[in-house]
Amino acid sequence: MNSSSNFPRVWFITGASRGIGARIAAAALGRGDAVVATARDAATVTQRLGAQSGLLAVDLDVTDEAQAGHAVAAALAHFGRIDILVNNAGYGLMGAVEESSADEVRRLYETNVFGLLHVTRAVLPQMREHRRGHVINISSLGGYQSVAGFGVYCSTKFAVEGITEALHAELAPLGIHATTVEPGYFRTEFLEGQSLATSPRVLADYAATSGRIRELASQISLNQPGDPERLAQAVLRLVDADTPPLRLPLGTDTLAAIAAKHVFVETETAAWRELAASTDFPKAHAS
Ligand code: NAP
Numbered sequence: 001m002n003s004s005s006n007f008p009r010v011w012f013i014t015g016a017s018r019g020i021g022a023r024i025a026a027a028a029l030g031r032g033d034a035v036v037a038t039a040r041d042a043a044t045v046t047q048r049l050g051a052q053s054g055l056l057a058v059d060l061d062v063t064d065e066a067q068a069g070h071a072v073a074a075a076l077a078h079f080g081r082i083d084i085l086v087n088n089a090g091y092g093l094m095g096a097v098e099e100s101s102a103d104e105v106r107r108l109y110e111t112n113v114f115g116l117l118h119v120t121r122a123v124l125p126q127m128r129e130h131r132r133g134h135v136i137n138i139s140s141l142g143g144y145q146s147v148a149g150f151g152v153y154c155s156t157k158f159a160v161e162g163i164t165e166a167l168h169a170e171l172a173p174l175g176i177h178a179t180t181v182e183p184g185y186f187r188t189e190f191l192e193g194q195s196l197a198t199s200p201r202v203l204a205d206y207a208a209t210s211g212r213i214r215e216l217a218s219q220i221s222l223n224q225p226g227d228p229e230r231l232a233q234a235v236l237r238l239v240d241a242d243t244p245p246l247r248l249p250l251g252t253d254t255l256a257a258i259a260a261k262h263v264f265v266e267t268e269t270a271a272w273r274e275l276a277a278s279t280d281f282p283k284a285h286a287s
Helices: 017-030 042-049 065-079 102-130 153-175 210-220 228-239 252-271
Strands: 009-012 034-039 055-059 084-087 133-138 177-184 245-250
Touching: 009 017, 009 065, 017 034, 017 042, 017 084, 017 228, 034 042, 034 065, 042 055, 042 228, 055 252, 065 102, 084 102, 102 133, 102 153, 102 177, 133 153, 153 177, 177 228, 228 245, 245 252
Parallel strands: 009 034, 009 084, 034 055, 084 133, 133 177, 177 245
Antiparallel strands: none
């Protein structure tokens, strides 16, 4: 075992081969923490980050529950503990809800939702044992506000938000933090062909909604406003907080979308309040 006391913190990061996961891994290593950087092919992690004493690269396809258990066991055998879990592995699916096939939807949930749950269940026992830790789930702006053309993807991130909100309540009494990070558009390969799945079924009726997003995606890709290096630095500040938030939106696009959604929800709820309040059993009158 590599003495864990050499390292202020031990991170376990999924999808660390590239993009946001690789940036967070590099930032954590850069300040002297240990990182278990997992990827479908661990060699891609070492190619990206180089061999370092604080780095353990481990194979993990998050859709494989048994492999999640093996990866966590390898991490504990090497560093003795995991302080921070970053559930980052994920990808997008572009297409209108109706255009997305059952197989495409199932595959997306296998990674973005069931994969996150596999890894979380594998890591939590030792965090509970030590009564400390921080689970960071990478959600999205789309986990707060869904959009045409990305409905199924957004639904996986809404699931991540729901899971994290419950984890936050369940784990706080055990001394463990849970945070959902909501990036806006960040400049990674997320919208490129090797990451983004695109439903081949195109229905003309959705040309003005989902179809418009299909056209825009290639223009947005690699021009996104968010800087993944700055995102990684923000995650370092997040784990340093004494009282980390349940939600951490990142990017001015996310902040604008949240503000717009709040106005929309408040306005719509006010317009329909009378009907909404009409469905309780009548209150019994005191005699
Ligand atoms: P990316 O550059 O495409 O990287 C995605 C990472 O996830 C890669 O390391 C990929 O590994 C890994 N991955 C995919 N499926 C996996 C699986 N089954 N098992 C293990 N690893 C898997 O995208 P990114 O922007 O860094 O995205 C990272 C996370 O941020 C995702 O959860 C995404 O939904 C979220 N996000 C991104 C943005 C954005 O604008 N970039 C915005 C909001 C949220 P391989 O190298 O093996 O393919």
